[in-house]
Amino acid sequence: MLSTRSLFQQIYADDRAYQLFCSVAAGGEDQGGWENERITELTADPVLAPKVARHGADERKHGRIFTQLLRKRGLEKVEVPPETDYCMLLERQGIGLSHDRLTSGAPLSDREIITYLAHSRVTEQRASEQMRQLAKAYAGNPDLDRAMRMISADEDDHLAYCHEELLRLAARGHGPYIRHTLESIARGEIRTHRDVGLAVMTALGRILGWPRHQRLLLTAGVYGLYLYDRLWGWRRMVTLRMPAKRNALG
Ligand SMILES: [Fe+2]
Ligand SMILES: [Fe+2]
Structure with missing residues (x-):
């Protein structure tokens, strides 16, 4: 059976699969960077604004890391299929602040x-979980080990920062609105994560020439995770807990 580790090894071993994988990742990171840069500009709170700026700078750094990984291999970023564009698909469903609002x-x-x-x-x-998975899958890899661990640690910090800031706002009486917003965003994210997962698997399957049984297995895996998230896993996305690491982006 195909393990997560062997799936990621296959991607690393193939130029075109690696190119798609790094391009999708770089695109998402850059988009996150841009959004945080815009939000920094629009944030009047002098305590929050520098943290949003730091968040944006981290995402830009991640985008550069994935782009450099490609260059190291003599490859350039490629345009990614729109159905693999997680940020754009989220925005299209009205999740988060729209492009128009941010501009x-x-x-x-x-x-x-x-x-x-x-x-x-x-x-x-999601980013924190995915980066932990990548850091594990690429542990010991000469190109990717250090980069994945560094990005993974940053994503953990970003998550800690979100918990802390939302708890601060909840203490100021915004609790019910925060809860409602988290739940509706989690529902949309879970759906989008499934759709992007299927699109990425389809594109990789084509490049790597996966046989039908392997494609079916991976499709079943994406749906399995979706069902888990829908029925139970969503709870981990909407709870707020004060992180052990305080002021992670301070
Ligand atoms: Fe990132
Ligand atoms: Fe992040």
């Missing part, structure tokens, strides 16, 4: 800040 000049309201933080709380949970 406008008006400062964000408390509720919009909550939308930003709740969106980050949910997507950073």
Whole structure:
């Protein structure tokens, strides 16, 4: 049977699969960087703004790391299929702050800040879990080991920061709105994660020439995770707990 580790080894071993994988990752990181840069501009809170800026700078750094990994291999970023664009698909469902809102000049309201933080709380949970998986799968890999561990540690910090900031706002009486926002974002994210997972698997399967039984197995895996998330796993995305590491982006 195909293990996660052997799946990621196959991707690493094939130029075109590796190119797609790093391009999808770099695109998502850059988009996250851009969103945080815009939110920094629109955040009036002098305590929060530098943390959002740091968040954005980290995501830009991650984008550069994935781009450099490609260059090291003599490859360039490629355009990714739109159905693998996680950030764009989330936005299209009205999850998080829209492009139009982010390019406008008006400062964000408390509720919009909550939308930003709740969106980050949910997507950073995913990022943190995925990076842990990648760090594990590529442990000992000469190109990827250090980079994956570094990004993984950053994503853990981003998640800790979201918990802490949302708890701070909850203490100021925003608890019910935060809860409602987290739940609706988690529902949409879980669906989007499934759709992007299927799209990425389809594209990789084509490049790597996976036989039908392997494609079916991976499709079943994506649906299995989706069902788990829908029925039970969503809870881990909407709870708030004060992190052990305080002021992670301070
Ligand atoms: Fe990142
Ligand atoms: Fe992040």
